[in-house]
Amino acid sequence: MSEKLLIFILSFPAQIFLVLLCFFIPYFSREYILFGVNVPPTIKKSEVAKKFYKEYWRNFALTVLIPTLLFFYILFESTERVLIKYNILYPLFVIVLMTLNHYVIYRKVSQAKKKGNWQEEKKQIMVVHVKKDKKRGYPSRLWFLVPIGMFIGLLIITVVRYNQLPKIIPLHYNLKLEVDYIGPKSELIKPFSVMFGSMLLAQVLGYFVYELTKKGKMKLSIYFPEKSAEQNEKVKNYTAYFLIWILVLIEFMMGLVIFSMLDIINIQTMLVLLPVFLIFPLITLGYYLMKVFNINSERLNLILEEKISEKIIDRDDDKYWIAGMFYYNPDDPALFVERRVGGFGWDLNYAKPLGKFIGFLIIGILVAVVVVSLVLI
Amino acid sequence: MFIKIDFTSDIPIYEQIKNQIIEAVARGELQNDDSLPSIRDLASEIGVNMHTVAKAYNELKDMGLIAINKKHGAYIAVSKSYDKEFLNEIIEEVTPIVAKAICKGMNKYELIRLIETIFDGFGGKKDE
Numbered sequence: 285m286s287e288k289l290l291i292f293i294l295s296f297p298a299q300i301f302l303v304l305l306c307f308f309i310p311y312f313s314r315e316y317i318l319f320g321v322n323v324p325p326t327i328k329k330s331e332v333a334k335k336f337y338k339e340y341w342r343n344f345a346l347t348v349l350i351p352t353l354l355f356f357y358i359l360f361e362s363t364e365r366v367l368i369k370y371n372i373l374y375p376l377f378v379i380v381l382m383t384l385n386h387y388v389i390y391r392k393v394s395q396a397k398k399k400g401n402w403q404e405e406k407k408q409i410m411v412v413h414v415k416k417d418k419k420r421g422y423p424s425r426l427w428f429l430v431p432i433g434m435f436i437g438l439l440i441i442t443v444v445r446y447n448q449l450p451k452i453i454p455l456h457y458n459l460k461l462e463v464d465y466i467g468p469k470s471e472l473i474k475p476f477s478v479m480f481g482s483m484l485l486a487q488v489l490g491y492f493v494y495e496l497t498k499k500g501k502m503k504l505s506i507y508f509p510e511k512s513a514e515q516n517e518k519v520k521n522y523t524a525y526f527l528i529w530i531l532v533l534i535e536f537m538m539g540l541v542i543f544s545m546l547d548i549i550n551i552q553t554m555l556v557l558l559p560v561f562l563i564f565p566l567i568t569l570g571y572y573l574m575k576v577f578n579i580n581s582e583r584l585n586l587i588l589e590e591k592i593s594e595k596i597i598d599r600d601d602d603k604y605w606i607a608g609m610f611y612y613n614p615d616d617p618a619l620f621v622e623r624r625v626g627g628f629g630w631d632l633n634y635a636k637p638l639g640k641f642i643g644f645l646i647i648g649i650l651v652a653v654v655v656v657s658l659v660l661i
Numbered sequence: 662m663f664i665k666i667d668f669t670s671d672i673p674i675y676e677q678i679k680n681q682i683i684e685a686v687a688r689g690e691l692q693n694d695d696s697l698p699s700i701r702d703l704a705s706e707i708g709v710n711m712h713t714v715a716k717a718y719n720e721l722k723d724m725g726l727i728a729i730n731k732k733h734g735a736y737i738a739v740s741k742s743y744d745k746e747f748l749n750e751i752i753e754e755v756t757p758i759v760a761k762a763i764c765k766g767m768n769k770y771e772l773i774r775l776i777e778t779i780f781d782g783f784g785g786k787k788d789e
Contacts, residue, residue, distance in 0.1 A: 406669075408668040409666065409667055410665070410668065412664050412706045413706070414662050414663070414685075414697055415695055415696075501705060599666075601708065613708060616704070617701050
């Protein structure tokens with residue numbers, strides 16, 4: 285049981301987090317977006333919207349229940365191997381189910397919008413910045429030297445220490461953490477290359493998102509453009525610092541595992557420290573989401589009744605958003621656009637050939653990672 | 662400096678962009694050498710075809726309000742002088758407005774006062 289318990293301790297916080305995130309996802313959208321549908325802010329503040337939220341959460345409770353019950357069934361009734369495999373599948377199940385749930389509500393909001401003529405007799409406005417100030421407070425690229433430095437440091441330590449290791453080393457531990465398999469140290473090369481490869485991939489991806497965030501376009505609120513521009517900058521800055529911090533934590537966690545494999549620290553220490561370090565990214569993510577959430581709710585509160593009575597609303601761009609989630613606008617030269625649902629981030633313009641390519645590539649990589657890990661484990 | 666695009670208006674988008682940049686220059690919010698977003702950037706911000714923005718920029722360039730070069734992109738470059746051609750253009754644009762005002766029964770002084778108010782609205786000392 286203890287190995288299963290360890291898997292449980294390592295995976296459960298992340299799963300809880302994912303479930304909570306899905307629960308709050310309808311709240312992480314701009315002031316004029318309700319389940320992927322462009323609506324006047326008055327609707328978003330109204331009882332009508334509350335009805336849709338309630339329905340989403342009711343479906344949420346039902347859909348999340350089945351995979352979670354299955355998780356506990358496997359935890360108690362099945363082998364570790366099945367549990368690990370299910371741990372990989374669980375987030376996928378939850379995400380797919382929540383996307384379906386979101387889509388169902390999106391359809392209902394869309395229909396209600398048509399029926400209720402929510403946009404009638406209102407000017408559809410958009411505000412654009414033409415004279416931009418320099419990016420204020422955006423973290424310097426130099427911050428990336430910290431995780432990169434850690435990566436290089438780890439690589440050097442690994443090479444030096446690997447050469448000092450005896451030819452035959454312990455390679456596996458039993459449930460009581462006693463060595464139950466020894467073998468040639470060359471067997472370490474495979475896990476090492478996977479770990480260093482994924483660390484490198486994380487760095488490259490992190491840097492890519494950093495650059496994207498800096499340049500990415502974010503819509504301005506038509507009711508308070510200046511304040512909104514300031515908030516947009518804030519969100520971008522939080523995101524960049526969040527990214528760099530997560531990269532540093534990844535290096536820390538991987539470093540712990542690598543150190544225990546190289547016998548620099550013993551396995552007990554690693555097992556104690558790893559969950560501690562695992563908690564940090566979750567806390568950071570929670571803090572970051574809270575900040576973005578606060579900005580989103582502030583935006584909604586900043587829209588004063590008098591402004592709404594001016595009879596202006598955001599431009600209705602629903603026709604460019606397939607299922608309220610995927611941007612498809614052949615006229616728009618932008619490849620990356622501000623995400624419509626699910627918080628802050630960037631989405632692709634799937635009307636562009638490169639957008640289609642990257643979209644398929646991401647799906648391909650995801651499927652490959654899942655399939656490979658399911659087959660290998 | 663922000664511009665507002667009204668997607669429900671009868672005025673084409675390129676004209677809205679053009680007019681608002683002219684107004685911003687008149688108000689002094691945009692001054693010589695201030696750079697404007699590139700055609701591509703502005704088109705992607707608004708989510709419209711690049712031709713729309715290019716049309717607005719080209720007309721502003723023809724009016725002598727902005728300059729576009731490969732190195733610096735688009736920037737404000739106003740020459741504060743006008744010629745006969747410009748005067749003719751203004752006469753052409755103002756004539757129907759004056760006619761409309763007369764048809765609706767406005768008198769000369771009311772119309773002049775209205776123009777003065779708008780003129781002053783663009784900023785203090787320009788009516789000297």
